[in-house]
Amino acid sequence: xxxxxxPGDDAESAVLSGLRVVRERxxxxxxxxxRDPAGVRLLAVSKRQPAQKIRDAYAAGQRDFGESYxxxxxxxxxxxxxxxxLRWHMIGALQRNKVAGLMGVVSAVHSxxxxxxxxxxxxxxxxxxxxxxxGLLPDAALAVFLEVNLGGEEQKxxxxxxxxxxxxxxxxxxxxxxxxxxxxxxxxxxxxxxxxPQFEALVALRxxxxxxxxxxxxxxxxxxxxxxxxxxxxxxxxxxxDIFGART
Numbered sequence: 001x002x003x004x005x006x007p008g009d010d011a012e013s014a015v016l017s018g019l020r021v022v023r024e025r026x027x028x029x030x031x032x033x034x035r036d037p038a039g040v041r042l043l044a045v046s047k048r049q050p051a052q053k054i055r056d057a058y059a060a061g062q063r064d065f066g067e068s069y070x071x072x073x074x075x076x077x078x079x080x081x082x083x084x085x086l087r088w089h090m091i092g093a094l095q096r097n098k099v100a101g102l103m104g105v106v107s108a109v110h111s112x113x114x115x116x117x118x119x120x121x122x123x124x125x126x127x128x129x130x131x132x133x134x135g136l137l138p139d140a141a142l143a144v145f146l147e148v149n150l151g152g153e154e155q156k157x158x159x160x161x162x163x164x165x166x167x168x169x170x171x172x173x174x175x176x177x178x179x180x181x182x183x184x185x186x187x188x189x190x191x192x193x194x195x196x197p198q199f200e201a202l203v204a205l206r207x208x209x210x211x212x213x214x215x216x217x218x219x220x221x222x223x224x225x226x227x228x229x230x231x232x233x234x235x236x237x238x239x240x241x242d243i244f245g246a247r248t
Contacts (some may be wrong), residue, residue, distance in 0.1 A: 066088075
């Protein structure tokens with residue numbers, strides 16, 4: 001029996017199959033690298049996917065979903081309001097004028113890359129506390145991941161590695177924010193061996209800024225390169241197409 005609705009059998013079987021395969025890939029990669037698979041969490045990237053597919057994944061036990069556009073996230077949240085354990089993560093570039101509307105809705109923002117955005121998130125988070133992200137934040141502060149542009153691509157978001165220290169300090173000054181870790185989207189189109197040195201660089205960058213005591217989580221790895229990300233120490237992998245199929 002399904003939670004929150006009864007999708008068509010074909011759509012359901014496709015999403016369930018995708019989830020099983022991705023979960024198995026995570027498990028196998030973790031065990032190969034001597035890690036506990038429970039230390040790697042799956043963020044299902046649902047941007048530009050119909051709400052019904054999210055409902056299917058939820059019925060299969062998935063609880064964390066990532067969206068890139070604030071308006072799309074809010075629309076889906078309204079449509080899926082009956083799925084009370086669903087947790088939304090913002091993973092795309094976030095404009096400051098969209099922050100207020102996401103307070104009380106998102107559990108985590110994975111794409112924080114500027115002092116001005118940190119200040120706005122902190123101000124709004126103080127005004128309205130947000131849901132706990134995966135049980136990781138007992139104080140219900142908004143989880144923040146600092147996005148780092150390691151490929152030096154001008155068209156991509158993310159701070160320069162040299163800016164990271166200032167951003168860490170700024171987040172830690174905001175009582176409504178909880179610094180969870182780092183995020184990156186590597187250059188190279190997701191090709192695993194092109195991603196590997198950038199994932200390793202993110203780990204090294206974390207080590208230079210206090211290690212896991214300061215930055216406990218690493219959000220890295222997508223459909224094509226999730227195994228490499230897990231081998232390098234990812235605690236969150238962000239997978240969309242391999243779960244939901246091509247975007248609409």
